[in-house]
Amino acid sequence: MNHTTCLTNKASLLAVLLMNAAANLPARDITVKGSDTMVVLAQKWAEVYMGKNADAKIQVTGGGSGTGFSALQQNKTDLCNASRKIKPKEIEACIQAFSKRPTEYKVALDGLSVYVNEDNKLRTLSLDELEAIFTGKIKNWNEVGGHDAPITVYSRENSSGTYEFFKEHVLKNKDFVASAQTMPGTAAVLQAVAKDKNGIGYGGAAYGVGAKHLAVSREKGGEAIEPSEENVVNGKYPIWRYLFIYLNPALDKGPIGAYLSWIRSDDGQKIVKEVGYYSLPKNLRQ
Amino acid sequence: MSIPTPSAKRTIGWMGIQRGHRARPFEWLMEKFIFLVSLSAILMVFLIFIFVAREALPIFFGQMNSAPVQPALPVEEMNKLPKEKLREYLGLSPAKFAAMDEETKKLLMEARLEAQTEIPEALRQNKDAMLNTTQWRYLLQPYQWTDYDKPEYIWQPIGQIHKYNIMPLLIGSLKTTFAGLVFAVPLAIAAAIYVSQLARPRWREIIKPGIELLSAIPSVVVGSFTMLVLATFLQKVFGYQTRLNAFVAGVGLSLAVIPVVFTIAEDALTSVPRSYTQAALALGASKWQAAWQIVLPAGLPGVFAAVVLGFGRAIGETMIVLMVCSASVMSWSLFDSARSITTTIAAEMAEAVAGSHHYRILFMLGALLFAVTFVTNMIGDLVIHRLKRKLEGKR
Numbered sequence: 001m002n003h004t005t006c007l008t009n010k011a012s013l014l015a016v017l018l019m020n021a022a023a024n025l026p027a028r029d030i031t032v033k034g035s036d037t038m039v040v041l042a043q044k045w046a047e048v049y050m051g052k053n054a055d056a057k058i059q060v061t062g063g064g065s066g067t068g069f070s071a072l073q074q075n076k077t078d079l080c081n082a083s084r085k086i087k088p089k090e091i092e093a094c095i096q097a098f099s100k101r102p103t104e105y106k107v108a109l110d111g112l113s114v115y116v117n118e119d120n121k122l123r124t125l126s127l128d129e130l131e132a133i134f135t136g137k138i139k140n141w142n143e144v145g146g147h148d149a150p151i152t153v154y155s156r157e158n159s160s161g162t163y164e165f166f167k168e169h170v171l172k173n174k175d176f177v178a179s180a181q182t183m184p185g186t187a188a189v190l191q192a193v194a195k196d197k198n199g200i201g202y203g204g205a206a207y208g209v210g211a212k213h214l215a216v217s218r219e220k221g222g223e224a225i226e227p228s229e230e231n232v233v234n235g236k237y238p239i240w241r242y243l244f245i246y247l248n249p250a251l252d253k254g255p256i257g258a259y260l261s262w263i264r265s266d267d268g269q270k271i272v273k274e275v276g277y278y279s280l281p282k283n284l285r286q
Numbered sequence: 287m288s289i290p291t292p293s294a295k296r297t298i299g300w301m302g303i304q305r306g307h308r309a310r311p312f313e314w315l316m317e318k319f320i321f322l323v324s325l326s327a328i329l330m331v332f333l334i335f336i337f338v339a340r341e342a343l344p345i346f347f348g349q350m351n352s353a354p355v356q357p358a359l360p361v362e363e364m365n366k367l368p369k370e371k372l373r374e375y376l377g378l379s380p381a382k383f384a385a386m387d388e389e390t391k392k393l394l395m396e397a398r399l400e401a402q403t404e405i406p407e408a409l410r411q412n413k414d415a416m417l418n419t420t421q422w423r424y425l426l427q428p429y430q431w432t433d434y435d436k437p438e439y440i441w442q443p444i445g446q447i448h449k450y451n452i453m454p455l456l457i458g459s460l461k462t463t464f465a466g467l468v469f470a471v472p473l474a475i476a477a478a479i480y481v482s483q484l485a486r487p488r489w490r491e492i493i494k495p496g497i498e499l500l501s502a503i504p505s506v507v508v509g510s511f512t513m514l515v516l517a518t519f520l521q522k523v524f525g526y527q528t529r530l531n532a533f534v535a536g537v538g539l540s541l542a543v544i545p546v547v548f549t550i551a552e553d554a555l556t557s558v559p560r561s562y563t564q565a566a567l568a569l570g571a572s573k574w575q576a577a578w579q580i581v582l583p584a585g586l587p588g589v590f591a592a593v594v595l596g597f598g599r600a601i602g603e604t605m606i607v608l609m610v611c612s613a614s615v616m617s618w619s620l621f622d623s624a625r626s627i628t629t630t631i632a633a634e635m636a637e638a639v640a641g642s643h644h645y646r647i648l649f650m651l652g653a654l655l656f657a658v659t660f661v662t663n664m665i666g667d668l669v670i671h672r673l674k675r676k677l678e679g680k681r
Contacts, residue, residue: 066444066637073639088401093639095397096382099390135433150527157612158444159637167445173409174433175442178454181530181623182612182633195518196529 029057030256034068034081035161036185037204038243041108041275042081045263048271056255065161072246073097078256080246083110083161084168098248107263108243109278111205111232112166113213115190117197122146124215124224127238130170133200136177141198154189154201155180162186165241166202205232206276229278243277338656341649345420350643352448355415358402361395414447420643425452441614441625443634443644450647452654454614458532458624459655462607465536465620466543466600471593473540474547478589482555483563483577494552501545509609512538517610524621532624535610539600547596554588555581587673594666598659604628627651 032042039062046058063071068080073093086094086102094102114130116122125133125144132138133151142148155176156163167173183189186203193199194210205213205227215224218238231237245260252260262268269279344350364372373383376394409415414432417424428437431449440449477497481490517534526533558581566576582589604626612633613623631648638645 063636070637070639088397088404089639089642092394092397092401095390095393096378096386099387099393101393101397152528157633158442159634164444173446175431175440175445175449178438178440178615179528179613179623181528182625184609184633191514192530 028255029059030079030259031077032058032060032079032081033063033071033077034079035065035083035243036062037083037110037160037162038062038081038108041243041272041277044271044275045268048267049259049262056259058259064157064159065164066159069093069246072102072248075248078247078251079260082244082246083241084165085242085244086246094248098250100249102246103249103252105245105247105260105264106242106280106284107245108269108272108280109232110241110243111227111229111237111278112162112202112239112241113205113207113227114216114239115193115201115203115211116214117193117199118210118212119197120146120212122214124217126217126220126222127170128220130216131172131174134166134171134176134180134202135174136179149198152196152199153177153180154192154196154199155182156186156189156203157182157184162203166239169241170202170239204277229273233278233281335656338649338652342646342653345643345646345650348421350420350646351418352420352450352643353416353418354446354448355405355410356402358399359395361392361399364392364395409446412447417447419448419450420647425450425647427451428453439616441630443647444637448643450643452647452651454616455625455627455630455651456654457616457618458614459601459626459628461532461618461620461624462535462539462611462626463597463600465532466539466603467593467597469536469540470543470547470596470600474544474592474596475551475589477544478548478551478555478592479577479582482552483581484573497548498545500541501549503541505542505603505605506609508538508541509606512541512606513609526621528621528623530611530623531621532611533620535607535624536620538606538610539603542603542606543596543600546599547592550592550595551585551589554592555585557588558584584677586677587670590673591666591670594662594670597662601626601655601659602628604632608632627655631655 032046039060042060046060050056050058065080065082065084068077068082069086069090071077072080073090073096075097080102086104091101094100114125120141122141122145129138129144133144134153134155136153138144138151140148140150153176155166158164167176181192183192183201186207189201189203190207190209190211193201201211213227215226216238217224225231225237227237227239232240245263247256247260264280264285269285272279359367359375367375369383372391373380376383376391376398378386405415412432423429428439428451430437431440431447434440439451439453441451441454442449474497477493481493481497485493512534513530516537517529520534520537521529524533562580562584563576566580567573571580607624607626608629611623612625612629614625614630615622631652634644635648638648
């Protein structure tokens with residue numbers, strides 16, 4: 001008898017403790033997953049935001065936009081970074097998971113550069129030439145006015161949003177040439193191009209120490225445009241994209257909502273610039 | 287007249303319980319614990335196999351459809367359709383369908399319709415857009431896709447049309463494995479012969495742990511070393527076109543395979559009775575002759591087992607191949623790139639939505655890999671037994 005009362009006492013004590021804990025529960029960790037392109041940016045955001053708000057805890061991981069979406073569909077992440085738009089199939093899977101369409105926020109602008117080796121004399125290529133090179137129609141540098149050597153194409157793994165964006169917008173949905181070497185990240189592409197004087201690769205304009213960024217013209221003989229901030233933001237440079245954050249609309253409140261609106265505020269957008277992407281024009285921040 | 291045997295009482299009982307758990311309870315407990323652990327290992331292998339096979343089954347039975355253009359129903363049809371039809375159309379499991387409220391179902395209907403109306407006209411006109419590319423015909427045989435001028439084997443799982451031809455991956459795996467074994471096996475076996483037969487004890491003490499230490503290097507490290515240093519060096523020496531290719535991957539792989547083959551081959555050769563060598567030497571053979579013509583043949587089953595294990599290690603190795611080369615080219619040349627099955631699974635699994643056709647194809651590849659290693663191990667085992675019997679003269 002005595003024993004049981006003791007137990008119930010303990011149980012009630014535990015319950016009280018638990019309730020207390022729930023009441024002053026510190027803000028739960030915010031998990032962010034997705035695009036490798038955005039990892040550095042997202043980490044910087046998290047770092048600065050956590051510095052300002054002592055009770056915020058944010059965990060950032062990469063893996064690729066596709067990886068982020070698949071985590072979002074399994075409710076394994078709060079925010080999903082993506083360097084491409086969500087696909088219809090992924091919207092469907094999200095609806096199945098949390099009965100709502102995911103909310104989409106544009107959070108930054110990014111230009112995609114085409115890299116070649118420093119020793120390559122070539123300065124500019126047109127969009128059509130890029131398509132032909134990456135689909136394997138053009139196989140030698142001398143066909144586009146370069147030196148006489150076969151072209152080695154470096155690409156990204158197909159879980160990358162950059163891969164899909166490039167395939168859709170530069171290759172016009174044609175396939176990459178089969179001999180394209182797929183590299184695990186933008187840094188690896190750069191690394192490979194820097195070491196291979198016949199190499200060509202693509203990736204964020206923010207990266208790029210060690211290789212040369214080509215200027216790109218919309219058609220052959222047209223004006224060649226450098227992937228600079230000005231040219232990307234005003235839309236002159238032809239290969240650019242938005243960077244997105246997706247989330248379950250039910251979570252878009254409280255600490256997560258505050259974090260998201262901070263990202264799109266002037267403070268957050270200043271960091272975008274520091275990391276090397278381009279901040280959103282004011283009219284797109286809502 | 288029978289002598290009562292006192293031991294009869296305490297021998298075998300149920301699971302040996304009567305055998306002596308009173309006399310030596312600790313040993314008895316340990317024995318049972320080890321038995322359970324080994325049993326759970328077998329169970330684990332079995333469960334993993336079941337899991338892989340289950341995820342891959344819809345591909346084997348042709349139940350997946352990867353065509354991007356599919357019939358879509360207007361949202362109003364939702365209430366007219368029989369429940370079972372609706373569930374099939376939305377692609378939901380019965381349990382999930384029952385738990386879902388009307389609002390969500392409606393959202394799903396809308397999303398499905400929108401996905402179909404968003405398809406650009408160019409894709410709608412594309413003859414490939416109606417194909418179910420997960421059929422075996424497209425997985426194994428070349429096909430002339432739009433924009434290609436001849437039938438080709440294409441692995442491009444991401445894109446408007448999902449091209450899942452697995453032949454480039456099979457060839458990639460075989461190519462890198464072959465290249466790895468070509469380097470590793472002769473070197474490892476030669477080292478094993480040297481260390482077990484010819485080397486002075488002092489040298490043996492240095493070389494053996496040295497080679498075995500190779501296996502302690504994480505494969506990521508071997509991979510990056512191969513990618514950054516070896517690749518450049520080998521290209522300078524041989525002057526081939528593609529810097530990162532199956533040959534370089536093979537050299538990298540051999541660093542992982544050598545310790546495996548060496549350790550087992552060395553054990554096998556050392557366990558050949560000393561008297562064989564001594565007899566050969568007494569008959570006037572040189573040390574070298576004794577090693578090559580007596581000990582190596584006698585230890586052959588063990589050496590063969592080492593090679594089979596080395597093969598398993600090479601074909602299952604992921605990181606080195608992933609880092610060194612990963613283009614899915616259909617080419618038997620060692621100096622072209624290659625994409626192995628393991629690379630594909632590692633690089634794409636995280637991206638694939640659970641239950642999608644891409645996901646199932648990857649599991650199918652996993653099952654294939656499992657089957658390949660299983661069959662080679664079995665053949666290896668058979669050959670070893672035959673060799674053993676032959677060597678022992680028990681034809």
